[in-house]
Structures are given as C-alpha cells and as structure tokens.
Amino acid sequence: MYYYLAPMEGITTWVFRKAYHKYFRPMDKYFTPFLVPHTHKDFNFKEKNEILPEHNAGQNLVPQILTNNAEDFVRTANALKRYGYEEVNLNLGCPSGTVVSKGRGAGFLRDIEKLDRFFDEVFSSLEMKISVKTRIGIQEPGEFEEILEVYNRYPLSELIIHPRIRQDFYKNRPNMTVFKDACRNSRNVLCYNGDLCMEEDIQKFHDSFPQVPAVMIGRGILKNPGLVGEVEGSAADRETLRAFHDEIYHTYQEIMSGDKNTVFKMKEFWSYLNLSFEYGEKCWKKIKKAQSAAEYERAVEEIFSLED
Ligand SMILES: Cc1cc2nc3c(=O)[nH]c(=O)nc-3n(C[C@H](O)[C@H](O)[C@H](O)COP(=O)(O)O)c2cc1C
Structure with a gap:
C-alpha cells in the first residue's frame, strides 16, 4: 500500500512536510496545498517557498493547481516543470464558497462539458503527468457517473477520489458505494481519500x-503523525513527536514575522494534534489562550510533561 499526505492549505506547508518527512514514516507522495495561477508572474513568495526543491529534499512532491482555465493550468505546470516537477495535480474538490462560485475546485464539476474541453486542451499541449483529486459531485452522489466518463477519456496518472459531494464539505460519511462503482468503472489508477483516521480504518479499507494501491490521509496524520508507522508495526514515541513539534515551531519562528503570528500558526497545528494526547483537551485550552511565545511554550x- 502506498501512503500519500493530503494537501491542506495553511497546514501541510513545506515546514510541516519537511519535519514530517524527517521524523515519521516518510510518505510515498506529498502534495502542495493548491496554487492559484497568476496572470503577471509565475509564483509569489509564499508559493515559491512551497515548491523550492531545497525545501522539499527527498520528497516525492506533486504541486497542486486550482483553476478552470486550461491555458493558465498549462502555463503554471510548465513553470513547475522548470523547477524539476514531472507531475501536477488538478484540484476538483475544494468546497469553499469563494472557490466554487468561480467554477473552480468542486465548482468545476458543475460544467462537465467545460471540464472535458479543459482536459482536451491540457492533454494536447502539456507533456507532464497529470493527476486529479476529485469529489463525487456537487449536489448528488449520482453525478459521479458522468464525471467519471470524462476522466475515463484521458490518461490521468492517477485519480484520487474523496467520495463526498461538495454540499457535504467535511460532514457526513464518505460514500463507499460510489467509490466501489468507481473501482469497477475507472480506466485510471485510483487512490482513496477520506476519514482514514485510525489504524483500524486503514486496515478495514485495505x-x-x-485492488486500490494507494490511500491519501489528511486529518488522521495531523491528529497522529505516527499513524502510518503504527499500521506498519512501528509506533513513534513522545520524544519523536516533541522533536517534530519543536522543528516546526522553530522554523515558523525563523520565517514568520512576530511571535503572535507564529503562535497563531501553531494553534492550527494543535487543533488536530491535541486529540492524540490523553490530557490534550485540558492543555489545548491553555494553548488556545496563549498570546505570547512564553505562554505558548509553557x-x-x-x-x-503530563504525558511522561
Ligand atoms: C483546512 C483544510 C485545508 C485543505 N486544503 C486542501 C487543498 O489545498 N487542496 C486539496 O486538494 N484539498 C484540501 N483539503 C482537503 C484534504 O486534502 C482532504 O481531502 C480532506 O481533509 C479529507 O481527507 P481526510 O479525511 O484524510 O482529512 C483541505 C482540508 C482541510 C480541512
């Protein structure tokens, strides 16, 4: 089984990925959070940091692009090729209102004909591997049948399915019936994504x-970065988790302006990680209250120390 780290905007940044790759069972593939093409430049400062090869050493990293414009996709993919990337991923899953209203992310699934023309243009002009991360529809799971027909017309390097509709956001349960149908009907290799949070979930999926060779995990890794190691029989200890935390915290201290911003960033990280601690909820309350680096570090x- 291959394991991929899910892209999560603001969380699975290069800082997070680099520390994860060093301290835990390395993922077989990583994805950048989505990059939105620009008209006048290839990448801004933040995006360059995400894709710089020296920030991602040793990782099999796939940059993800969010657009519904084939020309923008091809231009951005070619710019990524110049950084050494051989594969790009198209985001067809983002459920956020501002993204969907522009017909991007999951919003692109609303116009199947446009999606078909998009792929036609991209595949005829881009020489790179192209993978897709998709939801199964906007309003109804039944929409996926037609969407899959479009994917089947193109040689995707991989089709990553998060079997929720846009209206679900991250609520309800992944629709395993639709995923099962996709396993039967997809001409492209599949990867599954959604709600694999515990060892048992992964075992049950497997x-x-x-026949599905790869799974992508997001929140499960944020809650327990040692999850994949545990599945393979080697649990991580608290010292490793501490070193992982410290490296992320210190790197953010170096690159972000001011302690307040760093502490804010770390709160996002702890909103998931506290769940793997017995006394996590109690300490999470203190972390949430912290306004300075000193309060945060305490x-x-x-x-x-409560866990020792
Ligand atoms: C805060 C947050 C940010 C996310 N950012 C992205 C993103 O940039 N690109 C993307 O394809 N999916 C994004 N996702 C979706 C995740 O990649 C993943 O599909 C989702 O969390 C379900 O997988 P999980 O149950 O393993 O977490 C994001 C999800 C969350 C909660």
Missing part, C-alpha cells in the same frame, strides 16, 4: 479494497 511544556 481489506475491502485490496502550555506545550505542560502537555508533554
């Missing part, structure tokens, strides 16, 4: 879908 010290 038992039910032994709360982190407490969380780790």
